[in-house]
Each structure stands twice: as C-alpha cells, then as structure tokens.
Amino acid sequence: MKQEESEVNKISYMSTLCIVSPESNVMLWGKVTKARTDSKDPGLFRWPPHINLLYPFYEIIPSIGQQHQSSKETNKTIHEYSENKASAILSKIRKATARINPFYVSIRSFGCFGGKNRGVLWLYPSTASSSGEEPIKQLHYCLHQEFSNLSSNNRKSIPFHPHMTISHFENLSAAENAKKDLEEEWIDDGITNNPMDNEFTTFYVKEFYMLQRQGDYGQFHIVATIPLGNNTITSSMKTNDEDEKAMLHDISSDGFILHTPPKPFFLMPTVEEDWVRAERMKLKDRSK
Numbered sequence: 335m336k337q338e339e340s341e342v343n344k345i346s347y348m349s350t351l352c353i354v355s356p357e358s359n360v361m362l363w364g365k366v367t368k369a370r371t372d373s374k375d376p377g378l379f380r381w382p383p384h385i386n387l388l389y390p391f392y393e394i395i396p397s398i399g400q401q402h403q404s405s406k407e408t409n410k411t412i413h414e415y416s417e418n419k420a421s422a423i424l425s426k427i428r429k430a431t432a433r434i435n436p437f438y439v440s441i442r443s444f445g446c447f448g449g450k451n452r453g454v455l456w457l458y459p460s461t462a463s464s465s466g467e468e469p470i471k472q473l474h475y476c477l478h479q480e481f482s483n484l485s486s487n488n489r490k491s492i493p494f495h496p497h498m499t500i501s502h503f504e505n506l507s508a509a510e511n512a513k514k515d516l517e518e519e520w521i522d523d524g525i526t527n528n529p530m531d532n533e534f535t536t537f538y539v540k541e542f543y544m545l546q547r548q549g550d551y552g553q554f555h556i557v558a559t560i561p562l563g564n565n566t567i568t569s570s571m572k573t574n575d576e577d578e579k580a581m582l583h584d585i586s587s588d589g590f591i592l593h594t595p596p597k598p599f600f601l602m603p604t605v606e607e608d609w610v611r612a613e614r615m616k617l618k619d620r621s622k
Contacts, residue, residue, distance in 0.1 A: 349546045350389040354382050361534040363601050373501035373512050376614040379606035382599045385459050385498050387474050394420035424590050427560050430476040435563040436540040437469035446509040453509030456497035470496050502617050540565050555596035
C-alpha cells in the first residue's frame, strides 16, 4: 500500500464515500424516510439516505473513543490530523472526481437481495445517460482505480450495484413482501416509471461526501465535500456567516472542503429512538 494511504489511520466501517440526496429536496427525503420508518430500518438514525461508492473507507479523523467529544476538541483533532494525513487522500479522491461531470439521479424503482438468512430492500438510483453509460458507475470505477488496494480488501470480485438501502430484514422473502407494499404505496402516491412525472424523486449530483461517525452510537456526519468535474464547492452547506467563514478557511487548494467540525444533516434525527436501536441490535445479532 502506498505510504500516503498507509499513514491514514485505518480502513473502517465508520467511514464511507457516498452520494447523499440534497436536503433541499425535502419531499424526497421525507418519502424515503417514511419508507425507512415503515420498514423499521435499523440504520435510520445512523445513516442519511445515501448511495455508497466506497465502503468501508479510510478514517481521516482518528477514533476519539469518547462518546461525548466537544466540538472544540473535535475541531482541533481534525485540523491537526488533516494537515498531516487527510489531504493526501482527499487529493486522490479529487483527482478521480475531476474526470466525472455532474449528473442526475432518479429514484423510482425498488429492488431486493439476500437469501434465507438476510434480506435487503433498496431503491435503484438510475443514472443512465443518452450514451447508455451510467455516470455513477463511472465515478465508482475512477475511485476504484485511485484506491485499488482498498478495493482489493473490499470484495473486489463483486460487481458494483449502486443502491439506496431502505431496510434490512431477516430473509429475502420478508424484504420482497415489504417491497410489494411500498411499490403499491408509491404508485398510489402517483410515482411511476416516467421520470417527467416524478421531479421530486430526481436530483442533481454535483458533489459527494466523505462521511464518518464516532463510536457505536455515532451518526454519520460530513467530514469532507468533494465536487465533480471542474465544479467548485457550492454554498449548499452554509447556514450562517460564522459557518461560511469557517468553510472558506477549510477549502483546500484542490477544491474540496474538510469540514471542521464534521457537519450533521439537518433533516436527520438528533437522537436514536429506542425502536431504532432495538432493530439495530437485532441486525447486529443476526450478522454474527
């Protein structure tokens, strides 16, 4: 493994590169969140509506090991760590993303995978272009090329199938039953396979994120924002003048933003409800 990669703390299931539906599309967030809630998604608190590109990924913020770390302490840790180690990884990511222009994602159809001991219900993120190629798969390929050692440790032989997870089930049959119910509900709400009829299920991807969480009770927050193509970072994550000044300070020469402290998604729950934690513990037990 190259030196700049090996110096980054470790490969971790607490870190990911992924696409997240923009929070400006409140209707899509609401519809997906309702589907996840109705399906008792164990990851409802931990994950935003997302499409993983490389997961697990490198931690660029060291695991602090404290459940309640103050923003000031976290901010200092990120600055110290990023100056020495994170920028090399983020520069490699930016090198890959520069080859891919922004694209549209349409979320309209459900799918399932699994077997007798596992079932996953997901939404398919369609990104088909006029050429027939899928930009999201091209983006994954470019990232895979930059992080081939990581991919070799991450089930390299399994083809990349982009998906937005709705929930986990005990088996494939249970997932397929939930799929039928949700399909009927979405059809009743007027969601069809015609993208022109479903503007709120389509969003524009001009940047994606590195997310990381701290500890078993942690929620994934935005550690870095990376643009696609020749784009610069937008102001979509800026909430006030103080945040704007901090973000401007964090923009690197390569165009990405390292968020200090990491940014939460404002549409995400602020606490993990008891039923969500119970479902997460069930999934954890089944995974054993």
